[in-house]
Amino acid sequence: MTEIAIFTLLHLLVFVYWLGGDLGAFxxxxxxxxxxxxxxRRMLAAKVVxxxxxxxxxxxxxxxxxxxxxxxxxxWISLPLPLLVIVWLAALGWLALAWTIHMKHGAGxxxxxxxDLAIRWALITGLVAAALWNMxxxxxxxxxxxxxxxxxxxxxxxxxxxxxxxxxxxxALMGLSGPDAPAAEASLAATLxxxxxxxxxxxxxxxxxxxxxxxxxx
Numbered sequence: 757m758t759e760i761a762i763f764t765l766l767h768l769l770v771f772v773y774w775l776g777g778d779l780g781a782f783x784x785x786x787x788x789x790x791x792x793x794x795x796x797r798r799m800l801a802a803k804v805v806x807x808x809x810x811x812x813x814x815x816x817x818x819x820x821x822x823x824x825x826x827x828x829x830x831x832w833i834s835l836p837l838p839l840l841v842i843v844w845l846a847a848l849g850w851l852a853l854a855w856t857i858h859m860k861h862g863a864g865x866x867x868x869x870x871x872d873l874a875i876r877w878a879l880i881t882g883l884v885a886a887a888l889w890n891m892x893x894x895x896x897x898x899x900x901x902x903x904x905x906x907x908x909x910x911x912x913x914x915x916x917x918x919x920x921x922x923x924x925x926x927x928a929l930m931g932l933s934g935p936d937a938p939a940a941e942a943s944l945a946a947t948l949x950x951x952x953x954x955x956x957x958x959x960x961x962x963x964x965x966x967x968x969x970x971x972x973x974x
Contacts, residue, residue, distance in 0.1 A: 763826040770815045770822055775962050777811025782955055784808060788929075789945040795932040798944075802929055810858055812958075816915065817854060819908055820879070821847040832898055850875055876912055883909035900968045907965040914958045921951045 787793055787801040821844050827833045828840060850872070857868050887905040890897035897905075924947045931940030 759829045763822060763829055767822040767826050770819050771962065771966055774812045774815030775959065777808055777815065778955060778958060781805045781809045785948055789941070789948060798932055799929060810855070813854055814851060816912060817847055817851045823904065827901060832901060833896070876916055880909045880912050900972045904965050904968050907961045910961045911958050914954045918951050918954045921954065922947060
């Protein structure tokens with residue numbers, strides 16, 4: 757019972773910090789395009805958004821190992837202990853990589869970013885394949901867990917799309933203090949507006965995943 761309580765709490769904290777961090781970053785991003793805000797304050801707001809966004813990034817990485825371990829201790833699936841240890845070590849290694857990239861502010865080797873990107877695509881592929889395999893009746897995973905795997909894959913995919921959409925953000929921020937500040941401000945607003953539907957898509961998938969954990973369809 758102690759193991760169940762611990763890993764239930766950890767998995768709940770993943771949900772709380774993921775959704776809460778996303779909401780915080782989303783709210784703070786409004787100051788990037790608010791009229792009358794100086795370029796310096798917008799740069800500060802951008803730094804706050806980037807720092808706060810590490811909460812959901814951390815939560816995404818920990819969602820799978822905490823969920824997998826919780827499913828094991830609750831008896832929904834049966835996994836060998838060495839496999840769980842490998843999953844946790846891999847997740848913690850990925851988490852260390854993500855935080856190192858963040859702390860370096862993009863100044864680290866390109867290999868780090870490429871490795872992080874490759875891990876995310878591998879995770880999406882693995883989660884979707886496992887979910888569809890079990891939903892086709894070839895595995896023993898309960899339906900609600902297969903659907904949660906798809907939700908996590910969707911969240912990871914949305915996150916990658918958001919990265920792509922936000923690529924113009926840096927140049928636009930730098931342009932706020934240049935000679936063509938109005939154009940930079942327009943680019944900034946357009947970039948954030950394109951990202952917002954993807955962010956709300958992540959929120960929807962998180963709520964669906966939480967509902968599946970409570971409802972537990974067979």
